[in-house]
Each structure stands twice: as structure tokens, then as C-alpha cells.
Amino acid sequence: MEISVAGVSCRIGEVEILKDINFRLESGSFAAIVGPNGAGKSTLIKIMLGLLKPDGAEAKILYDGVDVAEVNKSRHWLGYVPQNYAFDRSVPITLDEFFKITCRAEDGDKYNSVLESLNLFKLKKHIMGGLSGGEIQRALIAYNLFHDKRVLFLDEPTSAIDIEGEALVYSILNNLNKERKINIIIISHDIDAVLKNVDTVVCLNKTIHCMGGACEILEGSMIQKFFEGHRGLYQHGGCHHR
Amino acid sequence: MIEILLMPFALKALFASALISVICAWSGIFVTIKNMAFFSESISHSSLAGIAIALWFGFDPSVFLVFFSVAVAAVIALVAQSSIASRDSVIGIVHATIMSAGIILLSFLRGGNTDIARYLFGDVLAVTSTDLYICSALFVLAAAYLAKFSTTHALTCLTPELAKLNGINVKKYDFMLMILLALIISVSVKIAGAILVTALLVIPSNAAKNISASYNSFVLLSVITGLTGAVAGVAASIFLDFPTGPSIVLLNSIAYFASLFARNYLKISI
Numbered sequence: 472m473e474i475s476v477a478g479v480s481c482r483i484g485e486v487e488i489l490k491d492i493n494f495r496l497e498s499g500s501f502a503a504i505v506g507p508n509g510a511g512k513s514t515l516i517k518i519m520l521g522l523l524k525p526d527g528a529e530a531k532i533l534y535d536g537v538d539v540a541e542v543n544k545s546r547h548w549l550g551y552v553p554q555n556y557a558f559d560r561s562v563p564i565t566l567d568e569f570f571k572i573t574c575r576a577e578d579g580d581k582y583n584s585v586l587e588s589l590n591l592f593k594l595k596k597h598i599m600g601g602l603s604g605g606e607i608q609r610a611l612i613a614y615n616l617f618h619d620k621r622v623l624f625l626d627e628p629t630s631a632i633d634i635e636g637e638a639l640v641y642s643i644l645n646n647l648n649k650e651r652k653i654n655i656i657i658i659s660h661d662i663d664a665v666l667k668n669v670d671t672v673v674c675l676n677k678t679i680h681c682m683g684g685a686c687e688i689l690e691g692s693m694i695q696k697f698f699e700g701h702r703g704l705y706q707h708g709g710c711h712h713r
Numbered sequence: 714m715i716e717i718l719l720m721p722f723a724l725k726a727l728f729a730s731a732l733i734s735v736i737c738a739w740s741g742i743f744v745t746i747k748n749m750a751f752f753s754e755s756i757s758h759s760s761l762a763g764i765a766i767a768l769w770f771g772f773d774p775s776v777f778l779v780f781f782s783v784a785v786a787a788v789i790a791l792v793a794q795s796s797i798a799s800r801d802s803v804i805g806i807v808h809a810t811i812m813s814a815g816i817i818l819l820s821f822l823r824g825g826n827t828d829i830a831r832y833l834f835g836d837v838l839a840v841t842s843t844d845l846y847i848c849s850a851l852f853v854l855a856a857a858y859l860a861k862f863s864t865t866h867a868l869t870c871l872t873p874e875l876a877k878l879n880g881i882n883v884k885k886y887d888f889m890l891m892i893l894l895a896l897i898i899s900v901s902v903k904i905a906g907a908i909l910v911t912a913l914l915v916i917p918s919n920a921a922k923n924i925s926a927s928y929n930s931f932v933l934l935s936v937i938t939g940l941t942g943a944v945a946g947v948a949a950s951i952f953l954d955f956p957t958g959p960s961i962v963l964l965n966s967i968a969y970f971a972s973l974f975a976r977n978y979l980k981i982s983i
Contacts, residue, residue: 520878547879558871562746563925572867572928573875598926611875618879 472548472621472654473498475533479525481514488514490678501648501655502671503685505662510676512658513554516624520549534622550620552611554627560600566610567595574617589613589643605636612643622654623647629664641668723951726837729845730943730961732852733901734913738939739859740897741918742932743890746870750915751801752789752891755808756898757910759785762815764832768822774832775844778899785811786895790888835906835958837947844903851900858893866890905958913939916965923972926982934983938968
């Protein structure tokens, strides 16, 4: 699904969060939005999801030419995995019940194969509140798969999980992107993970500073300059092209 | 001695309490998940102002209270949506405003104190046939609503952001839940009294939450706790000559503390 963001600005009170954001992502892309803390990354994806309204009537967010307001009204293509999934961990609800209540999922081959593919099958009868950060992330990905989402946004998908869990989440995302042709857009501070996994990088700090292929953007001096003076960037190794 | 429970007044009390307690325990699941105890408390306390207005104008308090409570819930919802204050603050402001107006109105009333005391502390043993019809109508309406929409409410209460992305109008469902609770509270006031009615919503569901291993047992145990508390509470109040509303609430409280003990020390999970 081709995604086009045009003329998006956002101001909260006197504070400018985003200024004239314009970019286009190709159908089937796996993109990362990178930028320092306070760059407006989470706000941008909430606007792209239609959860927040941008300033001005000229702003447009189109999915294959269809406006986000229309997408949300009739066809729920847009999936979202928040950074911190705020839910009351004391509510006694099993993973199985969560999917059946929230997705109206029914037992069957499709249901079980989604759970198997996300290593969740054996956790079906576990209480949601007892799951780890990585298991919750995978449960939310499953939630989006049961809803047949075509674009999946993930805000810092691996921030609350260990290295093993991180590798599993990225392998699942790569699989969804390649096999199911789901557009994936992540926010990440982990440059190494971005280099290994995504094909497009958008550098954001209130406005778009640079955009292009992952290696091209992240290996060059551009990224160092972009993050200069900012904290919160994790870089481990070199470019491992997908 | 058991014959006394088969007398018309006792049967009416048992039937009305059972209907109200089951519906309170079922809808109380959402009060617990969404932390709406303060909202429930404010609707039940505001009912005193509703009773004062009904007595002032000579309306039937039971019937007038239904409309009044729904109006208070709607005012809270509308003010909360148009204000930058938190929902809790808005509830506190609206609650205090209505209570103050009610107390001023009550100070002008003469001879209405018996009715006020009845609604303040509840008087299920004085339930009339009209009250029973109102309870039954509420039960049918609320049970039908919960049967149809409880999954949607579970979704909007558990994951409002994800529900919104799936095209569900979360604000609309939050509003519907507030109206439903207002209806339930307005009818339940006669059973448990304005002071204790929130207990019927909050205690059974929290007792169930302590020992539930799944959402299904959460709902089922909440309803069983509410129903048992109602039947045993009415029986105890008749046999021991205790006030009925507090008897029902105290039995629910015993169930809550027993479930807390079972959770923490016996590690029971059903």
C-alpha cells in the first residue's frame, strides 16, 4: 500500500511538534522513523493513524490515494502497536479470551497458526497481566493480524524486551513484510536493528531532515550530524543489508 | 421459621434484591476495569437531590430518580468532554454542586424526612409492586444491553486506543456505560440506599477479581457473589431484624475479604 504524507504540521499550544512533513513510502516497504527524543515521531505516527488531527485543512495522509479519515471509517487497514501498552494488569483475562473478546477470533486453523507463528500458542491460557513485555508485544502483533491489517505501525517495538525477544520480534516483522506484504513502519532508537531490518529510513526532528535507503542514510556522515548533541541513539555495528 | 421467607413482603424483597444485585455485579465488572467507583458514588449521592426535587414537586421519587440520575450522568459526560479538567475533578464538581442544591432544597422540606431516610439507607422490605415492576424492567433492559454489548464494552475498557483504530466510537460507548450505570443506580437506591449502593457495583466484582483465573470466571463469580449476598442479606435481615441494605453489603464485604485471603494466603485461582 503506497503511503503519502503531505503538508502535515502539528502545534500543541505554543509548542511546534511537527512542521510541514512531506514524504512517500512505497507499497510493501519496511520503514523506520528515527530521530532524537522530542522529535515528534510518536505524534507523526498517531497522525498517520488518524488518532490525532494535523493542523490546517491542506494536510493529507493518503493510503493508496484514500484519505486516512475514510480508511478508519470503513476499512480498518491500519494497525498499531504502542510503545507502552497501558492496560490494567490486574484484570483477570487470558490471552485466548483477549483475542476472542477484542478480535472476535474463533478457534480454528487460522487462529492457531497465527498464535504458533508468534510463539504464543502455549501462552493461550495464561493471564495477560502475567506476560512479559516481549510477549505483550507479540500479542499485540497477533491482535493486528487477526484484524487483517495492511499497514502496521510499531512505536519502539523492542524497547521493553531482551535481545532474544528483540530478534524474535524483528524476524516476525520481516516475515509479515515479506510473506504477507504488510507495510511496516517502526519508530526506533536502535540504529543497528534498523540497519539490519528496514529498507527505508526517515530522519525526523520536527521536520524531515533526510530520507532514503537504510544503509545510505545510516552509514553516512548524515546520521552523525543529524543526531549531533542528542542522546538516545544506539549504534552497535555496520550495515547488514536485508 | 422458614415460612416467613415465603410471605409476600419477603418474596418481593428477595426477588427485587436478587434482580438488582445480579445486574449490579455484572455491570460492576466495567466499573472495576474502568475505575468508575467515584462516578457511581457521585450518581448515588446525587440521588438525594433528585429525591428532594421529587418530594418538593410531589412526583413519585422512584420514577423521578431514574430520569434525574440519567440527567446527572449526561451532565458529567458532557462537562467532562468540554473541559480540560480530569474526569474525576469534573465528577467532584458536578457531584458537589448537585448535592449542595439538594441539601438546600431538603432544608425547606417539612415532613419528608421519612422518605429521605428510606432512600439514604435503603428499605427493601418495603418494596411495593410498582418497585418490583421497575426492578424487573431494569433487569430485562440492562441484561439485554449487557448481553449484546458487553464484548464491545470489554474492548473499549481494556484497549480504548486499539478499539478506536478498529472504528469503534469509544466516547459513545463510554457515554452509554455511564447512562446504564445511572439507570441501575437509580433503581438500586431503594434496595441498598444512596450511601451503600456503590458497594453492590464494586464489591462483588472486586471479590471475583481476587480469585479469577479468566475473564469468564471473573464475570460468573461476580454475579454469584452479588446474588448470594442479596439472598443471604435479605434472609439475615428478616431473621435477625437487621437493616437490609447494610446486611447485603456486609455479606458482600465478607466475601471480598475472604477472597483476598484466598488469593494471598491460599493461592486460590478459579
